[in-house]
Amino acid sequence: MLVKDWKEFLIPYEQAVEELKVKFKSIRKQYRSKSEYSPIEFVTGRVKEISSILEKAKKLDIPLNRISEEMEDIAGIRIMCQFVEDIYKVVQIIHQRDGKDLRIVYEKDYVKNKKESGYRSYHIIIKYPLQTTEGEVEILAEIQIRTLAMNFWATAEHSLNYKYKQSIPENIKERLKKSAELAFLLDQEMSAIKEEIIEAQKMFEIKSSI
Amino acid sequence: MLVKDWKEFLIPYEQAVEELKVKFKSIRKQYRSKSEYSPIEFVTGRVKEISSILEKAKKLDIPLNRISEEMEDIAGIRIMCQFVEDIYKVVQIIHQRDGKDLRIVYEKDYVKNKKESGYRSYHIIIKYPLQTTEGEVEILAEIQIRTLAMNFWATAEHSLNYKYKQSIPENIKERLKKSAELAFLLDQEMSAIKEEIIEAQKMFEIKSSI
């Protein structure tokens, strides 16, 4: 494909990312407008770079005329949460929309079952119906849901991999894995503190009411 | 209603305006990305001011618990076109989406049948399904489609009405009507020139091929 054709191919993906970003950001706004706690801290989105699409197609042996059916993360949405529990609230919100403005294809819970590398996130692959100048099309998109700590680790790992991928020796991979455990401990500790505070408040209220 | 309650009431309208703006703007992008002429020049949107909602509810005798069913322009989208013909292309694009991501309630063609005041625009009232934290809701919205000349006139008329509404004498209303005719002539003249150029090009091509 020529650059011009790629640009045209990517147009519906850009549109899908735009619409999904607006939709998930509005969930946060709705909570905030009612002064309620929002399980969504912030939302980002991106269309995969042409070079990365080509690289991935080659690696996974996907013929170019099949990428819109087989490559699931050309359109990508990332939802960041503060606490691990919030991830599952967001998952539930997306489940409730299944069959309405999006359709869930499958899910992978890398939060409970972390990857070998240490990577943690909840992935939902969806089909998103899109109105274009040539009628309705369905776009594959990947939604990644993670805490800020998971995001910190994943972003750093990605940029290290990106810069040094040819020469990361095993012992460094091991260190990365350990830092992932640190990020995990951090999430756990924060959740625990949250629980403990709630507990302390209940005790306080019971005492007060005696 | 308290200001706080109004804010909460308006949240889904704001979300609907955001989503519809993204959707109609992307039509323009799609045409441009294929180097084709876009019938849409630009898109704006707004949620009606609380003060204007109250004023209109009073004028039309709509009880406050009925405004979400009876006031059609709390969420408003405006689509600007270059030529009158483009308006009907946009209308056709919206018709094709009827029953997909929106539902047409009714239409008013103030382009062919201008208002007494001189006002011209094509209005489509839609219901727009919205996913909220409390499930799906359907939002009434008004889409106005007009040329830049119609928009120029309507904007100026609106701001004159707004500033001086108590004291516009009949003779000035008459002048406003005449200026609407000027705007109409301008649209007609531009369309005619467009036609003539296309005709001239055909003549030129016929000559060239002899």
Next chain:
Amino acid sequence: MLVKDWKEFLIPYEQAVEELKVKFKSIRKQYRSKSEYSPIEFVTGRVKEISSILEKAKKLDIPLNRISEEMEDIAGIRIMCQFVEDIYKVVQIIHQRDGKDLRIVYEKDYVKNKKESGYRSYHIIIKYPLQTTEGEVEILAEIQIRTLAMNFWATAEHSLNYKYKQSIPENIKERLKKSAELAFLLDQEMSAIKEEIIEAQKMFEIKSSI
């Protein structure tokens, strides 16, 4: 230049357009927040397409290593007003900033002295100081100030010229010029109505106070 080099060359222009758009849009917000009439109706901005830069450089005989000094409209800002009088208020606002966050190079008043084609607008060429990762640079930018009617005509003329430029015969150019006069009459008529209403209001107030 390679596409990659062009992209890098255009980066500061994109940044300048972004900053100037934010700055001029905020003028409108300031007026609105005080419930005052804003002389600015809306603001757009764009960086010139590479193909258009090359075309213009060729036409004006500008060597490529001189375009940042000699091509004044690579960064372009357009400010739309409702009434002709507003144009001069905006000009005055820009004059007050001269030597502060921008520097005026020269001005052309195509409102009072319209172009042969019928084109009307007020142009201000500025130098805008920009902080980059490589220190401060000064960017040439063109600010066009016009009414919505001027903008309607200029946009239509531009798109007709663009599509049919090879074959516009003299008689059609003549018609375009006449339509420009219509747009001019429309502006004049709207200004006149505005004046008359103000006059009528004064009469009304005098009568009331007798």
Next chain:
Amino acid sequence: MLVKDWKEFLIPYEQAVEELKVKFKSIRKQYRSKSEYSPIEFVTGRVKEISSILEKAKKLDIPLNRISEEMEDIAGIRIMCQFVEDIYKVVQIIHQRDGKDLRIVYEKDYVKNKKESGYRSYHIIIKYPLQTTEGEVEILAEIQIRTLAMNFWATAEHSLNYKYKQSIPENIKERLKKSAELAFLLDQEMSAIKEEIIEAQKMFEIKSSI
């Protein structure tokens, strides 16, 4: 002050935040466009809520007519980095702009000298010259520069403090402090890994060239 007056008071702060966000985001774009590593990962900004301004004014005993001179964080910009080293690169970039489009008032390095609570971030207080409809004004603004891990911890601490502030017992504060140490270890570990990889690459290149 009435709500209306507050809104007017906050207008220049909103403008300053908008302009500063555009400016710092463009630094990232500049690096990316040259395919260079950007020390800035992302940028956010906000104007302090009226209720928070009032609360802080009361706590610090600032009279309301002095808040624009004495409250430094009404306009706030937050710059997120991937690695601790990047924070100091961003600080250097801001130093280079001192006296140009902003003026540094003072700085606090809570990265090297963390707060009692465990909080880490680099703060720069600036004065930012702003062109308004009423001439130039200088706005105080606070720039916070931190890693994603620092941001994760600070965000969580903030929301815990916000929700439970009346009843956080000492032992829970202690746990929060420990989790801050975890976040610190995470940053250190990531930096160390980065260094080790660079070292490994050098070794690899030396071997290759033998």
